[in-house]
Amino acid sequence: MKRMLWTMLGLAAAMTVAPARAADVKVGLSLPTQREERWVKDKLVMEAEAKKAGIDLRVQVTDNDASKQVAQCENLISQGVKVLILAPHDASSAAVIIDKAAKAGIKVISYDRLVTNSTLDYHYLSFDNVKVGELQGDFITKKVPKGTYIVLAGSPTDNNAKLFREGAMKYIKPLADKGDIKIVMDQFVKDWQPSEAQKLCEQALTANLNKVDAVLAPNDGTAGGCIQALAAQGLAGKVPITGQDAELAGAIRIVQGTQSMTIFKDTRELGKRAIQMALELTQGKPIDTQGRVVNNGKRDVPSVLLTPLIVTRDNLDELLIKSGYLTREKVYRK
Ligand code: BGC
Numbered sequence: 323m324k325r326m327l328w329t330m331l332g333l334a335a336a337m338t339v340a341p342a343r344a345a346d347v348k349v350g351l352s353l354p355t356q357r358e359e360r361w362v363k364d365k366l367v368m369e370a371e372a373k374k375a376g377i378d379l380r381v382q383v384t385d386n387d388a389s390k391q392v393a394q395c396e397n398l399i400s401q402g403v404k405v406l407i408l409a410p411h412d413a414s415s416a417a418v419i420i421d422k423a424a425k426a427g428i429k430v431i432s433y434d435r436l437v438t439n440s441t442l443d444y445h446y447l448s449f450d451n452v453k454v455g456e457l458q459g460d461f462i463t464k465k466v467p468k469g470t471y472i473v474l475a476g477s478p479t480d481n482n483a484k485l486f487r488e489g490a491m492k493y494i495k496p497l498a499d500k501g502d503i504k505i506v507m508d509q510f511v512k513d514w515q516p517s518e519a520q521k522l523c524e525q526a527l528t529a530n531l532n533k534v535d536a537v538l539a540p541n542d543g544t545a546g547g548c549i550q551a552l553a554a555q556g557l558a559g560k561v562p563i564t565g566q567d568a569e570l571a572g573a574i575r576i577v578q579g580t581q582s583m584t585i586f587k588d589t590r591e592l593g594k595r596a597i598q599m600a601l602e603l604t605q606g607k608p609i610d611t612q613g614r615v616v617n618n619g620k621r622d623v624p625s626v627l628l629t630p631l632i633v634t635r636d637n638l639d640e641l642l643i644k645s646g647y648l649t650r651e652k653v654y655r656k
Pocket of ligand 1: 360
């Protein structure tokens with residue numbers, strides 16, 4: 323009996339000193355878009371994780387509009403968020419959001435995409451994006467070490483697009499310099515639009531009488547657009563093409579043989595880390611970056627970078643289905 327009483331007292335004490343749930347902590351989340359499936363997942367994961375942690379997460383989506391993003395973030399700041407998780411549509415114009423947040427004493431996590439040209443203090447949470455490009459470049463140059471290439475990059479306003487390209491070009495450029503690879507198109511794709519990628523690929527195919535041997539597409543969305551252009555010429559499945567994001571549509575194309583690879587960046591992990599980091603920042607805890615930084619043009623930003631994985635037909639089941647990222651029924655639908 324006595325022991326029970328002590329246990330109960332102990333429990334009561336533990337309950338009173340337990341760290342407060344973050345119920346009163348408001349966190350803002352500003353996302354660039356919901357067009358690519360990955361951003362839908364990022365949003366769902368962060369909402370679920372915030373709920374678990376008792377965080378009041380306020381979400382805004384900017385639809386690829388830089389000034390709308392500034393206005394939405396001003397609004398979040400005025401709602402009294404303590405941390406802002408910001409995935410910028412336009413890397414450099416988003417620096418003003420960091421200024422405004424800093425003035426209001428709000429910490430910023432630059433999420434997935436780096437905000438550039440800010441001299442202020444913030445954290446970056448993403449994947450190793452140069453590595454993403456390296457995986458794409460290494461893959462495509464091994465498949466097609468000689469031949470005619472279409473090289474597409476993502477949105478010119480997205481710092482990631484530059485990093486992906488930088489990584490891929492480490493492999494493509496030396497072969498192009500040697501004359502083994504001929505690059506017949508080298509273009510950024512406005513707002514990462516699949517329809518824009520399709521148009522560019524159509525142009526390149528027409529201009530080169532369909533003599534294209536490989537395509538570097540920066541993500542699954544743009545790959546999808548380009549594969550439509552290839553399909554219209556009876557070339558889908560014949561021309562190796564890269565991707566990224568492990569979108570369902572990309573995985574289906576890999577299984578069907580029209581897309582050669584994708585990159586798996588587990589958004590479940592990224593979203594979870596973002597919410598954890600937001601909590602740590604509100605509690606004044608240090609963020610464990612293991613000394614990593616990424617330069618934003620003005621300063622080194624302390625960074626947490628997760629590891630991207632390459633997915634081909636051979637490891638798709640293992641990486642995407644067994645991990646529960648995609649379902650077998652959907653990927654192998656008839
Ligand atoms: C992300 C990619 C995504 C692209 C288009 C990039 O910043 O890292 O995963 O495909 O934006 O939304």
